Amino acid sequence: MSASTSKRKRGKGDSSITNEAAKLAHEEIDAEEQRASKRQPGGVDFVCPMFELTPEMASRAKEHANKLTTDKKKKDAQYIVERDEKLKALGQGDCDKYYVDKLAELRQLLMKLNKWL
Secondary structure, eight states: OOOOHHHHOOSSOOHHHHHHHHHHHHHHHHHHHHHHHHOOOOSOOOOOOOOOOOOOHHHHHHHHHHHHHHHHHHHHHHHHHHHHHHHHTTTOOOOOOOOOOHHHHHHHHHHHHHHHH
């Protein structure tokens, strides 16, 4: 058998089945995108008949959210301060994370080199 006889030949012209399937797929994708955009809480008020949000509850929720964000900011700032102190202890002043990673990589390579020697 030759290689040319074993190959399948594709049909010429457009297939109406693939065109219809493509149209259906595009319609499904568009419908899903529209549903996803409706789900996003872009200033939409949701109403639940079994639960009524009082102004007091809303203010407590807002205070709690503010507390969580300030705690996160404090933890981030504390991490940066601790990292800077560790760098100063190592003799490295103000360094970016990139340089810290490169220094760690360089120290690992030096340790490997010392083991070989």
